Amino acid sequence: MSIKICLVSNTSWSFLRFRTDVIRSLVHAGHEVVLLAPPDEHTKPLAELGARIILLKSLSRKGLNPIKDFMLYKEFSQIYAAERPDLVFQYTIKPNVYSTMAARRYRIPAIAVITGLGYAFINKGVVTFIAKQLYRLALRHTKWVWFLNHDDFHFFVARKLVDRAKARQIPGEGINCFDTFNPELITVADDGDAMVRFLFIGRLLYDKGVAEYVAAARRIRKKYPDTVFWIMGYLNVDNPTAVQQAQLDDWVADGTITYLGAIDDVRPVISSCDCVVLPSYREGMSTTLQESAAMAKPLIASDISGCKELVDDGVNGFLCRVADVDSLVACMERILELTPMERQTMGVNGRKKMVNEYSVDRVISIYHEAIADIIQQQNDKKIKQIS
Known part of the structure; x- marks a missing residue:
């Protein structure tokens, strides 16, 4: 009926x-x-x-x-x-x-x-x-x-x-783990470099932890200058905590981050990065983290509702304290200290979690x-x- x-x-x-x-x-x-x-x-x-x-x-x-x-x-x-x-x-x-x-x-x-x-x-x-x-x-x-x-x-x-x-x-x-968010569906060319690429995906809101991400990126790049930090998402959204264009321009101008804009198909970008980061203050259940885990990428996320359920700390990623740049930097350093194979294993663990639970x-x-x-x-x- x-x-x-x-x-x-x-x-x-x-x-x-x-x-x-x-x-x-x-x-x-x-x-x-x-x-x-x-x-x-x-x-x-x-x-x-x-x-x-x-x-x-x-x-x-x-x-x-x-x-x-x-x-x-x-x-x-x-x-x-x-x-x-x-x-x-x-x-x-x-x-x-x-x-x-x-x-x-x-x-x-x-x-x-x-x-x-x-x-x-x-x-x-x-x-x-x-x-x-x-x-x-x-x-x-x-x-x-x-x-x-x-x-x-x-x-x-x-x-x-x-x-x-x-x-x-x-x-x-x-999350559609097979027909959509499946790493086997996306081919990314291997450029052979050893750079580690972090990726923030989300609306550019201070409540999403984007300022902490940029602050952590600035500190990491002083110690690991070849590390790359991407931001992908909508700017100037209708929200009281939205990041403004001038602020984003300053972050880009000083070389801290690369802004990729808002991209409809996020999968190629996720496939090209080494770790997805979301230091958010509050989530319902982060779709970004679910999609990234389904694409077999390690995660760094705030130890908060809507993120902590998706990250088994040390298994498929790391949890940082909310609004805490020191904690976020420590998690990023842990990712950087892993071998490529160890990061790949973390990603595989995350994909299994998404398939089985989400x-x-x-x-x-x-x-x-x-x-x-x-x-x-x-x-x-x-x-x-x-x-």
């Missing part, structure tokens, strides 16, 4: 970046899939996934504005009144709050996916307090709430933001189990009405 399913996110980009395989699997299963997101440069490629797209006009990722947020709730209500989906999946705080409220109005089951706590929870204050209250209000009306890591799960349950009975931890967004097939099965449960409940309701 097929049903109509809406998926809601705060960017079209995030659907393509994190949920391509999930969306395709739902379409392939015969469900009518409708994607709700604001328009951006990635909206057009979404249509190739076989889903219908409804562009949201009122969803702003910036701040909490009561008038704008009410308009967003109203927009969701109008869409659900017209579409009458059987189930809604939603991601990030504003969809999780206002889409849930609108879905409840029409008795549509909603599943909230907590992809991370983000800026509002890293920087505590009035915004954090309001965000907690909104979550507490909205999540009581969800069917389930899914978390990408244990710390976020515990945070919400311990503070009674969600009922423990409806909370579940899932293994991230899922495969997208596991995540897809969770979605389909949830859908099967909704279908069963609908059938039971129909039988009850007939009898």
